Amino acid sequence: MQIVRHIATATKASNRRIEGTMINQRMFELGDEPSAIRELFAYGLARKAEIGADNVFDFSLGNPSVPAPPSIKEAILDILEQPAEQVHGYTPAQGAIGVRKAIAESLNRRFGTAYAAENLYMTVGAAASISISINALANPEDEFIVVAPYFPEYKVWIENAGCVCIEVPARVTDFQLNIEAIEDAITPRTKGIIINSPNNPTGAVYPECDLVELSNALRRKQDEYGHAIYLISDEPYREIAYGETKVPFVPELFENTLVCYSYSKSLSLPGERIGYVLVPPTMEDSKRVYAAVCGAGRALGFVCAPVLFQSVIERCVDEPCNIDAYRKNRDLLYNGLTKLGYECVAPQGAFYLWMRALEPDAQAFSEEAKKHELLIVPSNSFGVEGWVRIGYCVDYSVIERSLPAFANLMKHYQVSGF
Amino acid sequence: MQIVRHIATATKASNRRIEGTMINQRMFELGDEPSAIRELFAYGLARKAEIGADNVFDFSLGNPSVPAPPSIKEAILDILEQPAEQVHGYTPAQGAIGVRKAIAESLNRRFGTAYAAENLYMTVGAAASISISINALANPEDEFIVVAPYFPEYKVWIENAGCVCIEVPARVTDFQLNIEAIEDAITPRTKGIIINSPNNPTGAVYPECDLVELSNALRRKQDEYGHAIYLISDEPYREIAYGETKVPFVPELFENTLVCYSYSKSLSLPGERIGYVLVPPTMEDSKRVYAAVCGAGRALGFVCAPVLFQSVIERCVDEPCNIDAYRKNRDLLYNGLTKLGYECVAPQGAFYLWMRALEPDAQAFSEEAKKHELLIVPSNSFGVEGWVRIGYCVDYSVIERSLPAFANLMKHYQVSGF
Structure with missing residues (x-):
């Protein structure tokens, strides 16, 4: 158990002035630093173009796969009458x-x-x-x-x-x-x-x-x-x-x-x-x-x-959230992965599954998963080591088709002996 | 000619801690301080309820009076087809x-x-x-x-x-x-x-x-x-x-x-x-x-x-801005006020007219104008003394009906000898 105290390296109060540039260095770094999630998503887009969308299993984002309820469109049309x-x-x-x-x-x-x-x-x-x-x-x-x-x-x-x-x-x-x-x-x-x-x-x-x-x-x-x-x-x-x-x-x-x-x-x-x-x-x-x-x-x-x-x-304001699709996705993914031998936290809510990486270095595990066309976010992005996030706000069919790839990923680690 | 250097009294770097409260004092003050423009607008709403909307001449805001062009609604309807x-x-x-x-x-x-x-x-x-x-x-x-x-x-x-x-x-x-x-x-x-x-x-x-x-x-x-x-x-x-x-x-x-x-x-x-x-x-x-x-x-x-x-x-993106209504308003207001003897900056653009207050204290002048049902923003809100802003993004008829009130306001100052 370790409490980490992040002292901002370049807060407003103690910003470094960089020779030759006058802009705010911290803002530049924030804008310039690659986000692992965004990078994985961008990689996925390129990879889909290369080998076909159906062959890439993109679990990188938290973009809802369930469309907004029809009442939203009805409300907009009604408002536009004014x-x-x-x-x-x-x-x-x-x-x-x-x-x-x-x-x-x-x-x-x-x-x-x-x-x-x-x-x-x-x-x-x-x-x-x-x-x-x-x-x-x-x-x-x-x-x-x-x-x-x-x-x-x-x-x-x-x-x-x-x-x-x-x-x-x-x-x-x-x-x-x-x-x-x-x-x-x-x-x-x-x-x-x-x-x-x-x-x-x-x-x-x-x-x-x-x-x-x-x-x-x-x-x-x-x-x-x-x-x-x-x-x-x-x-x-x-x-x-x-x-x-x-x-x-x-x-x-x-x-x-x-x-x-x-x-x-x-x-x-x-x-x-x-x-x-x-x-x-x-x-x-x-x-x-x-x-x-x-x-x-x-x-x-x-x-x-x-x-x-x-x-x-x-x-x-009282429109219910349609969570049926997420529930089905969760059940398929959680049951499928645990059956394959993965250690998963049973998701009680949201639309993410948290799974232990098959090697201590989550980043390396995420890279290995990419070789099986599985796009999953390493836990380093969330401040811890050794896990991955699988966003299951995707089509049910993506999960169905991804399970053999997860099986192969598991096999790879069993063979390589991690 | 005076250059004013505003040193923030309570920037993040030097925030005062106030006894008995733990929130950010500067944010509290920013949220709590009355905005002259918003206050005038709120006064106008109350006054209209009291004496009738047609009898209050509200020039306080910069809310466009020209409606969005029809192409906006068409675009939304088209987008909602997706x-x-x-x-x-x-x-x-x-x-x-x-x-x-x-x-x-x-x-x-x-x-x-x-x-x-x-x-x-x-x-x-x-x-x-x-x-x-x-x-x-x-x-x-x-x-x-x-x-x-x-x-x-x-x-x-x-x-x-x-x-x-x-x-x-x-x-x-x-x-x-x-x-x-x-x-x-x-x-x-x-x-x-x-x-x-x-x-x-x-x-x-x-x-x-x-x-x-x-x-x-x-x-x-x-x-x-x-x-x-x-x-x-x-x-x-x-x-x-x-x-x-x-x-x-x-x-x-x-x-x-x-x-x-x-x-x-x-x-x-x-x-x-x-x-x-x-x-x-x-x-x-x-x-x-x-x-x-x-x-x-x-x-x-x-x-x-x-x-x-x-x-x-x-x-x-190429939809032209419909400025005809603002041009007509500008001409009526500028010509009407200068004819009454007010000193105005001829507006070349935007939809505001800048007029010299009839006494050095713009806030007091704005208060006096309120007695004539004229809601105009004192220049203190913009960092200078002695002027007022008249927002003419209003119905043409408001300007027409307001001119007698501006005439009476002028008379008041002529009589009181400012």
Whole structure:
């Protein structure tokens, strides 16, 4: 168990000036550095062109394979019946009152809460929600805890706010929260912790009992240090959970929770960039935190969330997420891979399967998989060693056809004796 | 002539910690501070409810009164014929190749340039374009020059990047660039200058001769200090210029120009948040600057520009801006006000009229105007004293009916002897 403290090598406060260039070196590096996921996806496109799309098994992305429900198109057509200047005009920075009211009421119906429009701030998707939340809360050199493996942009946003990213490993091998380790990692400078359940990349869903225990740990530390510690709950996969798995509603368990939501996955609208931050009224100093969220949105250059999709969400707020296809994919993939002898975390939610690599070096394993036309993301991208992420938001037939390739990959390692 | 150096009172690098609160104080203040424009607009809504919409003359906002052209709706309907998973999916962070190619080719046709898709980075509107550009270029304590009066968010974005906002006044009374003053304000720490032509709030359009002179001044300073000085050209009003007025294409005059564009005004899509940053290939170190733009977009929490409107722009890239209504409004308002004895800057572009207040305190003048049901924005909001902005992106009839109120306002000051 090792807690990793990432001190940003080139935060705004301590940026290196590079001889001969005047631009921001950290931004250049962020823009220039290859993303393993994007590179794998680009490789897949090229490879498909080369040997045919059916012969490449691309599990690299988290782009929903289920199309947006028909009600989305119906809502757009309905909205477009209104005068164009009403359809496409500015909304207040925090979003139109109508969509915020609709979301508050939907949450109240589902979770028995008492939210109102003024607790919601509409955003350009979950990335914006999290970046804005961090900037609203953070002072330089504050610490944010993340649970490894984790979505790699968390670290980028934390460091961009001049803060320190503290990685606390999840429990191996169920990848649930290690609450004792989290409590140990909290210092007087801890501003918050980011959790993501259902989880990308592991497919784990945190049960209520663990979240209650986490809340108690956070409250102990709040009392010890005399200030709030915020729980940023990143919930784009909230609606995607299988079988009996329940996704607890985090702000009902811990009062200082900001919910960062997005409709990218639940309504298959990833490119439209629409989501929200919920600042519950039960939070300590809720109105000030909400104002800081508004301020951070303004300071980062967000004006308002795209208005057409604000109106779409207002109309489709109770549209259920169609998870049948993902469930079928999950069952086929998980059963197929475990039968072949792979060690997999049984996915409880989201649309990712987390599998142990057949050699310690996940990057090398991912490279070997490529030789079998299997595109799977090495766990290094998520801050841990030795695993891979298989995104099963793909056609069912891709999984069917990929299983012989996974069998051959296994054989390769059995023969080579790893 | 006074150059104002704004040292951010609470930048990220030197944030105050406030006793009893743990959130970011600067973000709270940014979110909590009343915007004069928004307050005036909110007052207008309440007042209209009270005395009837026809009796309040609301010139507070820059929300286009001309509806989006019919081709926008046609494009959306056409796009929605495609499978939903294609319509709403992620694009690369820099935007879909199709829309970037379409914009590059449109610019090439209009300006004889040789741009390609890889020179364009799609954004969530001009605010994002400028915030991203500043963050891409800036190192802490760098200076950016703005020309006062200026759009107040420039200062917010500059300070959020840990930089210093240097205000150089425009020439009074034509509100053109004071190039000598700008050159004097450039120091070894100057990273860039933001210009906005056609201008919000003054309606001025900078002629080519002045931009050439500015370019020469910037080049002299580049040579003197041995590094690039960037011109950030904020161009949401590029297509809105009247009569013989030409809007020069800035990157053809100065090589180190980043163009920050938005379709908010030209196609009346302000709520949809769609625009771009152009990093011309002729810029020094163009590829590195482009990578830094990508990095800044990532670090701030932008994932991609809204995909439906990327596709709309691809189809409508050559759609002309309908400026007839604004021209008629301008003529009526400018002629009416000058006839009444007001001192106005003749608007060459955009849809704002800049008028001298009838007392030195613009805020007090704006308050007095409210008594005559005239909602006009005091120049303090734009960093200067003694003027007001009248946004004439309103119905023609509002201007017609407002002129007697402006006459009464003038009478009030004549009687009270200011």
